[in-house]
Structure formats: C-alpha cells, structure tokens
Amino acid sequence: MKPLTLTLKEPPSQRVELSALIPDRLSGMRRSAIAAIRLQCGNRKVKVGDLFSLSGGDASQLQLRGDLGKFDGIGAAMAAGVITVRGRVGHQLGAAMRGGRIMVHGDAGDWLGANMHGGRIEVRGCAGNQVGGGLPGDAHGMDGGTILIAGNAGMRVGDRMRRGIVVVKGDTGDYCGARMLAGTIVVFGNAGDFAGAGMRRGTVILIRKPERLPASFNYCGILKMQFLRILFHHLTREYPNLPELRGRGPLCDRYCGDLATGGKGELMILRASYPY
Amino acid sequence: MKINGVEIDNTFAEAFPMKATRLIITAMSYKWAYRAANSLTGFASSIIGCGCEAGIEYEINERHTPDGRPGISVLIFATSTRQLAEQVLKRVGQSVMTTATAACYSGLHTADRIPLGKSLRFFGDGYQISKLVDGTRYWRVPVMHGEFMCEESTGVTDAIGGGNFLVFAKSSRHGLAACEKAVKAMKKVRGAVTPFPGGVVGSGSKVGSKYKFMNTSTNHLYCPTLKGRVPDSALSEKVGSVLEIVIDGLDKDAITEAMRTGIEVTCSFGPRRGIYRISAGHYGGKLGPHHFHLHKILK
Numbered sequence: 389m390k391p392l393t394l395t396l397k398e399p400p401s402q403r404v405e406l407s408a409l410i411p412d413r414l415s416g417m418r419r420s421a422i423a424a425i426r427l428q429c430g431n432r433k434v435k436v437g438d439l440f441s442l443s444g445g446d447a448s449q450l451q452l453r454g455d456l457g458k459f460d461g462i463g464a465a466m467a468a469g470v471i472t473v474r475g476r477v478g479h480q481l482g483a484a485m486r487g488g489r490i491m492v493h494g495d496a497g498d499w500l501g502a503n504m505h506g507g508r509i510e511v512r513g514c515a516g517n518q519v520g521g522g523l524p525g526d527a528h529g530m531d532g533g534t535i536l537i538a539g540n541a542g543m544r545v546g547d548r549m550r551r552g553i554v555v556v557k558g559d560t561g562d563y564c565g566a567r568m569l570a571g572t573i574v575v576f577g578n579a580g581d582f583a584g585a586g587m588r589r590g591t592v593i594l595i596r597k598p599e600r601l602p603a604s605f606n607y608c609g610i611l612k613m614q615f616l617r618i619l620f621h622h623l624t625r626e627y628p629n630l631p632e633l634r635g636r637g638p639l640c641d642r643y644c645g646d647l648a649t650g651g652k653g654e655l656m657i658l659r660a661s662y663p664y
Numbered sequence: 665m666k667i668n669g670v671e672i673d674n675t676f677a678e679a680f681p682m683k684a685t686r687l688i689i690t691a692m693s694y695k696w697a698y699r700a701a702n703s704l705t706g707f708a709s710s711i712i713g714c715g716c717e718a719g720i721e722y723e724i725n726e727r728h729t730p731d732g733r734p735g736i737s738v739l740i741f742a743t744s745t746r747q748l749a750e751q752v753l754k755r756v757g758q759s760v761m762t763t764a765t766a767a768c769y770s771g772l773h774t775a776d777r778i779p780l781g782k783s784l785r786f787f788g789d790g791y792q793i794s795k796l797v798d799g800t801r802y803w804r805v806p807v808m809h810g811e812f813m814c815e816e817s818t819g820v821t822d823a824i825g826g827g828n829f830l831v832f833a834k835s836s837r838h839g840l841a842a843c844e845k846a847v848k849a850m851k852k853v854r855g856a857v858t859p860f861p862g863g864v865v866g867s868g869s870k871v872g873s874k875y876k877f878m879n880t881s882t883n884h885l886y887c888p889t890l891k892g893r894v895p896d897s898a899l900s901e902k903v904g905s906v907l908e909i910v911i912d913g914l915d916k917d918a919i920t921e922a923m924r925t926g927i928e929v930t931c932s933f934g935p936r937r938g939i940y941r942i943s944a945g946h947y948g949g950k951l952g953p954h955h956f957h958l959h960k961i962l963k
Contacts, residue, residue: 617732
C-alpha cells in the first residue's frame with residue numbers, strides 16, 4: 389500500500405495545529421474519515437480535507453507535502469510510524485514524541501522535539517530556537533530520543549534537556565546546552581557564546597572552541613574520553629551521513645562546568661584523530 | 665571404539681547446570697586487554713574453591729567492540745545468579761577496573777541481568793557520570809588513568825559446567841603436547857571455555873575423602889603413582905600420566921563441539937606419540953543432568 393500522502397492545497401491564513409495527524413492515531417482509519425478530522429486553525433476549525441488533498445492509504449508512512457511553515461505540532465506525541473515532510477514545518481515538531489521517526493526535507497521552527505521522550509527526528513534544513521528544550525511549564529526538556537539537524541539551529545539548543553542526543557551539523561546560536569540536566573549535544577559548526585551556561589550535568593561536544601565560554605567552566609586539559617568512541621560509533625552506525633565524525637575523538641580539550649551549578653557537566657572540544 | 669589407535673571408553677562426562685555471563689573487555693591494545701582478562705579469569709579454575717569458573721573465549725577485532733578498541737570475550741560461570749553477580753563484581757572491580765585503559769561491557773543480551781557498572785560506579789565517589797546511548801546505559805567512572813567505562817549490567821543465561829574428557833598418556837610431557845594442541849583447537853568453539861590453567865587439569869578430583877573436613881580429594885583411581893597401591897586402579901601399566909580437560913559452555917552444543925574437537929586432536933597424536941586412551945569423568949550419572957557420551961559425540 390502506498391504511503392498516506394497529504395498535499396497542501398494552499399497555505400492557510402492562520403496557524404494550524406496538526407498534532408492530531410500522527411501515524412499511530414490514523415492507522416486503520418479510512419481516507420474519508422481522515423479528511424473529516426477537524427483541525428484548529430487560528431480561532432476556528434477546519435477539516436483536513438479542506439487544507440490537503442489526500443492520496444495513498446498507509447498511515448504508518450505518513451507523508452506531508454507543501455509549505456507547512458504555519459503548521460505546528462507535526463508528529464507531536466507520536467509513538468510509532470514514520471512522518472516524512474517535504475517542505476518547511478512550523479513550531480513544536482515532534483514535541484513530546486515517544487517513538488517512531490520524523491524526517492523533514494526543509495526547515496523547522498522553534499521548539500523542535502520539545503520535551504521529546506523517544507524516537508528520532510531528522511531535519512535536512514535548519515531549525516529554530518529551543519531545539520529539544522522544555523516548553524514553558526515543563527519541568528525539563530527532552531528526556532530521550534535523537535535529533536539530527538543538517539543545517540543550523542537557533543539559540544538555546546537543548547535548553548534544560550535531561551536525556552537524549554542532539555546533533556547539529558551546522559552552527560548554533562548562543563546558550564547552546566544552557567541549563568542542561570543531562571544528555572548529549574554535538575555541534576559540528578560554530579557554537580554561539582556561553583555554551584553550557586548553567587548546565588548541571590550532560591555533555592556538549594564541539595568541533596571548534598566558541599569565542600566565549602562561561603566564566604564558570606574550568607579547563608581539565610587534553611584528554612582521551614573513551615565515551616566518545618561509543619557515542620560516535622553509535623551515531624555513524626545510525627546516521628551514515630555523518631562523515632564529520634570519522635577520524636574524530638577520543639582526544640579532546642575538556643572543560644568541566646558549570647561550576648556555578650555543581651560542575652558535573654562537560655564541554656569537549658574535539659581534536660584530530662588519535663589512535664586508541 | 666578406537667581413533668588412530670587410541671581407545672575411546674564407552675562412558676560419559678557428567679555435567680551440571682550453571683549460570684553464566686559473557687563480558688567484553690577492551691583496552692588500548694590486545695596486550696592490556698589480555699592483562700585484564702587474564703587477571704579476571706585467574707583463580708577461577710574450579711567452582712569448588714574459587715567461587716566461579718572462568719576463561720577467555722576469543723579475541724574481538726576492534727571493528728566489533730562497543731568502543732572500537734581491541735577486545736577479549738570472557739565467560740564466567742557460577743552455580744547461581746547471586747554467586748555469579750558477586751564474583752563478577754569482585755573480579756571486574758579488582759581486575760578490569762585496575763588495569764590501565766581497560767573497559768568492560770556486557771557480551772550477553774538477555775532479560776535476566778546482574779549489575780556491573782550499576783554497582784562499580786560508586787567507586788567514582790560521586791564524580792561518576794552515566795550516559796545512555798542507543799538504550800544502553802554506560803557508567804564513566806573517573807580513575808587515575810582517565811575514565812573507566814563500564815556498562816550498567818550484563819546478561820545472565822543458563823549454562824553447563826563440567827564437560828570433560830581424560831587423556832591417558834605415556835608421560836606428562838606426552839599428554840601435555842597433545843592437550844595443548846587440543847585446547848588451542850577448542851578455543852575456536854564459541855560459547856565454551858576451558859577454565860583450568862592452560863586448559864588442562866593436572867589433579868582431577870573425586871567427590872569425598874577419608875577426612876571429614878574435605879569434600880573432595882585426589883582421584884586415586886587415576887593416579888599413576890598409586891597403580892600398585894590401590895587394587896582398583898583404572899590405569900594400565902604403560903600409562904604414566906592422566907590429564908583432564910574440563911569444559912564449561914553456554915549450551916550443550918558448545919560443549920559437545922568442544923569435546924569432539926579436543927578428543928579428535930588428542931587422538932591425532934596416537935599411541936606412537938604417547939596417547940593411549942580417552943575416557944571421561946562422571947559420578948554414576950546421579951548428580952548431573954547433562955551426560956556427554958563419548959561414543960555418541962565421536963560418531
């Protein structure tokens with residue numbers, strides 16, 4: 389059976405909450421029933437069929453096409469299946485996601501993978517602020533799963549994240565890994581200023597040293613961190629399109645911090661490959 | 665039955681249920697991985713006095729270890745999961761963690777698990793860090809050489825201990841020449857180890873003793889120096905040494921394969937090179953539920 393494909397007819401005038409359309413909820417539903425689902429669009433309700441033309445039938449392989457920059461909450465709380473988006477997406481993509489996989493061939497808005505619990509998100513373009521962060525009112529940010537961003541990401545990547553892995557192949561804004569509780573962030577481009585500010589635990593791995601680190605990080609020297617071998621082995625196995633990791637680690641400049649909040653976190657600036 | 669002129673007794677090896685785990689030890693080089701593995705499997709020949717039986721299973725290429733470094737697979741056997749957990753903690757803590765650059769991972773992924781890093785992390789005195797990668801939790805314990813990496817737990821499985829065969833030789837020199845080659849060939853069998861020093865037992869035991877404080881004692885029927893002393897000696901006049909190879913395995917197939925390989929290599933020496941007979945140790949079949957009949961294995 390062909391994947392269920394929703395092609396946007398024309399961009400809506402107001403923002404649309406699309407969290408109702410997740411594979412685990414749609415599987416088993418007829419196309420007509422899916423077309424009749426009512427979505428919140430600004431202060432009114434609209435039917436899926438009014439916004440999208442539907443084709444295919446396999447809801448476990450949901451495909452969304454068009455400029456979805458005004459569509460928020462795509463894949464939110466999904467637990468299984470695959471969502472592939474060809475185009476831009478709005479905010480809170482994969483928020484509170486528990487499992488499954490989301491692939492975006494375009495840019496994503498703010499709060500990508502906010503409070504995510506599991507699964508995988510891959511964005512081929514850039515992402516906004518607060519990737520993997522916690523929404524206002526949440527005790528913490530993502531606590532599981534993996535986010536891979538091929539382009540740049542905005543400010544506060546992994547803000548208050550508790551577990552999981554975020555990989556940004558491009559640059560990030562300031563305060564990357566700020567207030568982290570745990571988890572791992574890898575940045576291949578330039579991280580903005582004050583990476584790791586206020587982090588309690590967790591690991592921020594950078595290829596290049598940021599211009600300004602928080603003053604409350606102490607230098608531990610050039611060290612071989614065997615953990616990097618396991619992490620990179622996992623990442624290169626799961627994401628073959630990560631050639632940046634080849635020949636990297638375990639040698640790095642290690643900074644521990646944020647000493648203002650316990651100092652159990654770490655910033656690692658990777659050095660060139662070193663045997664064993 | 666005879667193979668290459670070597671007589672094969674129509675008897676069986678009697679083996680017992682055990683619990684086992686597999687650990688993967690990695691280090692900077694094979695040299696240091698072996699140092700950790702040899703230390704961990706040292707003093708682990710017999711459950712009678714060592715608390716567990718353990719042996720090196722095989723070398724692992726760096727492409728197939730969790731951290732991409734040279735690795736050694738080790739099997740550890742004990743009579744219960746509790747005893748296994750106790751021995752694993754002591755041995756990994758004292759032998760692997762203390763070996764410079766060494767790390768320890770689970771090599772068995774079963775639902776039944778015993779702690780590894782879960783308990784050893786406390787050595788970190790609060791500075792330890794845990795990392796969850798691909799659903800597996802690792803502990804990073806800061807130590808003087810850098811960081812000791814250890815997986816949270818390791819799997820436990822039902823296993824079999826005590827597969828064996830006896831080699832009747834002209835002398836210890838003749839017996840060891842054959843046994844060394846046999847043990848080397850048996851190392852290629854996955855899931856089985858020979859826990860005794862060099863894989864060979866020089867002083868096999870029997871159950872019981874004339875002394876009340878001893879549970880086991882020398883197997884006098886197979887001692888060449890007692891041939892003229894005990895009336896029911898199992899040795900002919902020309903046998904000057906009996907060596908035993910004990911095999912512990914994760915399943916019956918692994919032990920069967922290891923025994924077949926070992927006996928065939930031993931028999932290839934033949935009587936002209938001092939190997940006369942092959943037998944096996946048992947307790948009348950009443951103690952261990954697993955019986956490995958030599959004639960069936962070699963059929």
